[in-house]
Each structure stands twice: as C-alpha cells, then as structure tokens.
Amino acid sequence: TRGHVLEGLTKVNTVILDKTGTLTEGRMTLERIEPLGELDDDLLLRWGRMLEARSEHPIARAFGRSVDVASDITNVPGQGLEGECDGRMLRIGKPAFVAELGGYTPPRLPTEPGQWLLLGDQQGPLGWFVLNDRLRKDAANMVSGMQARGLEVILLSGDHQQVVDRMAAELGIEQAIGNASPDDKLAFVQQCQASGKKVLMLGDGVNDVPVLASADISIAMGHASDLAKTSADAVLLSSHLHVLLLALSGARRTRQIMLQNLFWAAAYNASMLPLAALGMVTPAIAALGMSASSLLVVLNALRLLRLGQPPRSHPPKHSQWQEQSA
Incomplete structure (x- = not known):
C-alpha cells in the first residue's frame, strides 16, 4: 500500500x-463448443488451447493446458488473440476482432447466457466457445x-x-x-x-x-x-x-480521530503556554499536564482498534448470472 x-x-x-x-x-469453465462449419469440436478446442496457452487471462485457464503452442502470437488487449496454429492463421476473441482478419461481416453475438468467444480464420468464422463464471x-x-x-x-x-x-x-x-x-x-x-x-x-x-x-x-x-x-x-x-468497505470506514474514522487529536493538542497548548509563561503553572504541573495530554491522544487513537467489521455478504437472491468476458 x-x-x-x-x-x-x-x-x-x-x-x-x-x-x-x-x-x-475468475474461475471460468468452458461449457460447450458450437462449430460454425465442418470442423469438429476437438480440432476447434485444440486450436483454442494453442492460442490461449501463454495468456495470463482467466479465460485461458478455461481451455486447459496444451503442449502445443501457437506461433507468432499477438495479444490485443480487450479484443483477443491472433496466432498461427498448424500452419493456419487464426484469431480468437470478440467477433469484430476475429472478422477483421478476413474482412468479412462478424456473426451476430448469440443472446443466450454465457461469455461467447469466436474462433475464425481468414476465410470466415469457425466456431463459438461458450464460457461461464x-x-x-x-x-x-x-x-x-x-x-x-x-x-x-x-x-x-x-x-x-x-x-x-x-x-x-x-x-x-x-x-x-x-x-x-x-x-x-x-x-x-x-x-x-x-x-x-x-x-x-x-x-x-x-x-x-x-x-x-x-x-x-x-x-x-x-x-x-x-x-x-x-x-x-x-x-x-x-x-x-x-474488506473494501472496512477500508473505507477505517480511512474515514482515522481521519476523524486525527482531527480530534490535532484539535485537542492545539487547544491544550494554546491554553497552557500563556499560563506557563506568566508563571501561573509550575514546571511539575506543566509536565504532568503534558503527559496527560499525550496519554489522552494515544487513548483516543486506540479507539481505531474497535472498528467494527462490515456485515457478511450473502449471494444475491435468485442469482442466475454466469457470464464473463475477456
């Protein structure tokens, strides 16, 4: 911090x-593969794994590990990945990004729940990967x-x-x-x-x-x-x-106590220094008062230890959300 x-x-x-x-x-799972042509699921999954093999994005973990890795991989943040798999230049990611590879019109994004990633080459789209989180x-x-x-x-x-x-x-x-x-x-x-x-x-x-x-x-x-x-x-x-709620509450409470301590210290010095200068307060009493003032500031600061925990959260009622994207 x-x-x-x-x-x-x-x-x-x-x-x-x-x-x-x-x-x-961030624990994405690959729910299913929907081919858009003659290629089967296994080949599409193989190419998807090859493209995602070196990515650190949570989506990559949904494809699993691959011994084979695509060559000439390019990562376009927020769009997808491009690379060569088995001698074929491919892209995976958002439909518009994939379609740019061949200059064709991207297919319409399905409306069904899930995160939909498109795999395609220069000739056209090859298939959809449906992921959930x-x-x-x-x-x-x-x-x-x-x-x-x-x-x-x-x-x-x-x-x-x-x-x-x-x-x-x-x-x-x-x-x-x-x-x-x-x-x-x-x-x-x-x-x-x-x-x-x-x-x-x-x-x-x-x-x-x-x-x-x-x-x-x-x-x-x-x-x-x-x-x-x-x-x-x-x-x-x-x-x-x-924990973020606790951090926000702690920051505001800390500021309040700091201001209280500063006010008390300023008020004490403003009132006691003139009295000490006029000889109305003996050195022993002044030392005792300063110690008491410092102790009060410390005790006030210790109240920060009593900050309450925010209430535990509960899952949203009837939550059906399962989607995530790159």
Whole structure:
C-alpha cells in the first residue's frame, strides 16, 4: 500500500469496478463448443488451447493446458488473440476482432447466457466457445455498501454490453459501460477526473493497467497480474470484496480521530503556554499536564482498534448470472 491511500480513500466519491476476475470469481469453465462449419469440436478446442496457452487471462485457464503452442502470437488487449496454429492463421476473441482478419461481416453475438468467444480464420468464422463464471458472493453487498456511503458506483468492462448490462442490473449499478478497450477505460477515468470526481478503481488484469495507474486511488485484486499489482496503489490480499468497505470506514474514522487529536493538542497548548509563561503553572504541573495530554491522544487513537467489521455478504437472491468476458 502506498502512503497516500489511507488519506485518499476519504476523498473518493466515485468507484469504478472491472468485471472479469474482480466482481466475478475468475474461475471460468468452458461449457460447450458450437462449430460454425465442418470442423469438429476437438480440432476447434485444440486450436483454442494453442492460442490461449501463454495468456495470463482467466479465460485461458478455461481451455486447459496444451503442449502445443501457437506461433507468432499477438495479444490485443480487450479484443483477443491472433496466432498461427498448424500452419493456419487464426484469431480468437470478440467477433469484430476475429472478422477483421478476413474482412468479412462478424456473426451476430448469440443472446443466450454465457461469455461467447469466436474462433475464425481468414476465410470466415469457425466456431463459438461458450464460457461461464460466477459472481462473487459478496459483490452485491460491497456495491450496496458503497452506495449507502454516498459513492457513485460504475461498472466499466471490456465485455459485451449485454453481458455488462445483465450484471449491472443484478448488482443494482445504474451506469454500466461495456466493450471498453484499455484506451477507452483510461479516457473515461480521465473524463471523470476532469469533471472533479475523485476516482477509486478496482481491477485485476493487464487490460486494467493504464486505468489503475491513472486513478486517484487504485486497488488490484490479490490474484491480479504482476503488472496490475505494480501499477496499483494497494493490493487486496484476499478475494473478499467486503474488506473494501472496512477500508473505507477505517480511512474515514482515522481521519476523524486525527482531527480530534490535532484539535485537542492545539487547544491544550494554546491554553497552557500563556499560563506557563506568566508563571501561573509550575514546571511539575506543566509536565504532568503534558503527559496527560499525550496519554489522552494515544487513548483516543486506540479507539481505531474497535472498528467494527462490515456485515457478511450473502449471494444475491435468485442469482442466475454466469457470464464473463475477456
């Protein structure tokens, strides 16, 4: 944690949340494969694994490990991956990104629940990969707790807009922005700052590095990429989001007690120094008074140890959300 975090948390009025691996558990599973041509599931899965073999994104773990790795791999943050598999140039990721490889019209994104990734080559789309992930159990509690503190909560993600909207509706977040590239995220945060907002950013991926570095206060998840942890002002050591509520409460309470101690010290010195100068207070009494003043300040500060834990969260009722994106 950098030194300005504790004081900076008291000034935050806007909280921007990433989705992938932040509000969700980041434990993605590959539910099914839907071929769009003559190629079978096994070959599509083989190519998907080859492309994702060196990626640190949570999506890569859903494909499993592969001995074979694609060559000439290019990672386009927020869009997908490109590489050569078995002599064939392929792309995996968002439909528009994949379609750019061959200059064809991208297929329409299915409306069924799940995170849909397209695999395609220069001739056309080859198949869909459908992945799922789960919302963290305390995500709803964290969002409602921040809103109860008067903070504006915004969901900012590179995922498809319909996926982002679905999660925002479940969590009670009014403003949700999807299909955001790393540059889009950075521009949005800078726009918020230009309007006078103090921004707290919570993220975990390489895609979040620019925005983590730009936010007034930034926090990376404990399982975040090394680059994200380096760019953030603080790292959340556990995966429990309710700790953020404790941090906000602790920061505000700490500031209050600091101001109380400063006021008491100033009031004591302002009243006692003139009396000591006039000889109305003996050195022994002055020393005793100074010791008592210092003890009072310490005891007041010890009240921080009594900060209560925020209430434990519970899963949202009738939660059916299972989607996640790159």
